[in-house]
Amino acid sequence: MISVRVEGWAAFPLPVGATLLQGCEAAGIPMESACGGFACCNSCRVGVLEGDCGVASAEEEPFLDLPSQRLGCQWQPAGDVTVSLQPGA
Numbered sequence: 001m002i003s004v005r006v007e008g009w010a011a012f013p014l015p016v017g018a019t020l021l022q023g024c025e026a027a028g029i030p031m032e033s034a035c036g037g038f039a040c041c042n043s044c045r046v047g048v049l050e051g052d053c054g055v056a057s058a059e060e061e062p063f064l065d066l067p068s069q070r071l072g073c074q075w076q077p078a079g080d081v082t083v084s085l086q087p088g089a
């Protein structure tokens, strides 16, 4: 299990291979997902504050402004991370 902390919320465990969006939904954290998790909107975009943000997929790249951003519906964190749901703030 990976430990994920979303800024302003308690940390929660995320199974290896699960997306951040799946973890937030299971933990009751309101991550937007306007396109239903198909990498078509960017409402699930997060900023990675701590930990390895990995490499964004080709589907994510058009929606990202910074290397430290990922789409929650596509990203499967590989280690403990802290993220912000307001990546531009």
Ligand code: FES
Residues within 6 Å of the ligand: 032, 033, 034, 035, 036, 037, 038, 039, 040, 041, 042, 043, 044, 045, 071, 072, 073, 074
């Ligand atoms: S939910 Fe739309 S891009 Fe992630």
